[in-house]
Amino acid sequence: MTMAVGQMTRRATPSVATIASTAACVFLVIVVFLAAQLRAGHDPGLAAIPVAAKQATAPAQGHDSAAPLVTKSSGGG
Amino acid sequence: MTGPNPYDYIWWLSSRASGVVALGLVTASVGIGLLMATKLLRRPGLNRVLVKLHEHLALTGLVAIAVHGITLLGDSWLNPGVGGVLVPFTMSYRPLFTGLGIVAGYLAALLGLSFYARRRIGTRLWRKLHRATSAVYVLGVVHALGAGTDASTTWLRAFLLVTGAPIVFLLLVRILPRRRREAERARPVRHRPAQVPASAMAEGQG
Numbered sequence: 264m265t266m267a268v269g270q271m272t273r274r275a276t277p278s279v280a281t282i283a284s285t286a287a288c289v290f291l292v293i294v295v296f297l298a299a300q301l302r303a304g305h306d307p308g309l310a311a312i313p314v315a316a317k318q319a320t321a322p323a324q325g326h327d328s329a330a331p332l333v334t335k336s337s338g339g340g
Numbered sequence: 341m342t343g344p345n346p347y348d349y350i351w352w353l354s355s356r357a358s359g360v361v362a363l364g365l366v367t368a369s370v371g372i373g374l375l376m377a378t379k380l381l382r383r384p385g386l387n388r389v390l391v392k393l394h395e396h397l398a399l400t401g402l403v404a405i406a407v408h409g410i411t412l413l414g415d416s417w418l419n420p421g422v423g424g425v426l427v428p429f430t431m432s433y434r435p436l437f438t439g440l441g442i443v444a445g446y447l448a449a450l451l452g453l454s455f456y457a458r459r460r461i462g463t464r465l466w467r468k469l470h471r472a473t474s475a476v477y478v479l480g481v482v483h484a485l486g487a488g489t490d491a492s493t494t495w496l497r498a499f500l501l502v503t504g505a506p507i508v509f510l511l512l513v514r515i516l517p518r519r520r521r522e523a524e525r526a527r528p529v530r531h532r533p534a535q536v537p538a539s540a541m542a543e544g545q546g
Binding site for chain 1: 361399
């Protein structure tokens with residue numbers, strides 16, 4: 264019985280490598296999520312210039328007016 | 341509508357992601373530490389598993405904290421420099437909240453790694469020091485809410501709420517009984533007249 268508990272305990276404890284690789288996977292998932300959010304134009308750190316301000320600004324020659332103008336309003340971690 | 345290219349912001353995105361991972365790992369490690377301290381779960385062999393898990397989560401958390409700071413160095417917009425990442429309250433962006441995050445990082449390293457020096461510093465002192473680890477969690481949450489880009493998002497708030505509730509509960513379980521014991525110890529002892537059970541009195545009379 265003692266052996267069984269000991270073996271179960273040893274098997275149940277995740278190693279540093281397991282935890283580190285799980286954390287790395289979670290990190291990648293979050294990076295992909297944040298990248299998709301950014302690509303979709305919904306990043307909370309990138310504020311789109313208000314439409315009225317955009318209309319008041321004359322488009323520069325050769326500038327693609329369809330492309331969204333964004334500024335990074337927040338850069339913290 | 342398509343936004344900017346994520347590759348242009350890869351360092352910034354990596355820093356945000358590693359910050360969330362670091363907070364998750366610190367939360368899990370502190371939670372398991374509190375669970376062991378409160379002795380709410382008792383099963384043969386469980387404590388050994390929890391000690392190892394607590395240690396591994398803390399070590400991985402320290403690596404995630406380091407990644408959070410290092411990747412921020414690559415962000416050309418924030419451009420914090422090595423000093424800004426290493427010296428608290430010197431970063432131009434929200435210095436108070438970023439500074440608290442840096443202090444939390446140092447505390448996590450100091451208190452976490454003190455485990456390996458507990459024999460040298462004495463187990464009693466180490467235990468006292470280790471209790472302050474809860475402060476790392478609190479500072480981390482304050483840093484995330486005050487300086488984090490994603491602080492306004494529903495998913496991060498939900499994450500903080502779901503992970504924070506058990507920590508607050510365990511902290512209360514840990515702190516309250518000790519306070520009660522200290523209050524009882526401080527209260528003057530009154531000598532009450534000895535109470536004799538009614539059955540004993542009846543026996544004596546009979």
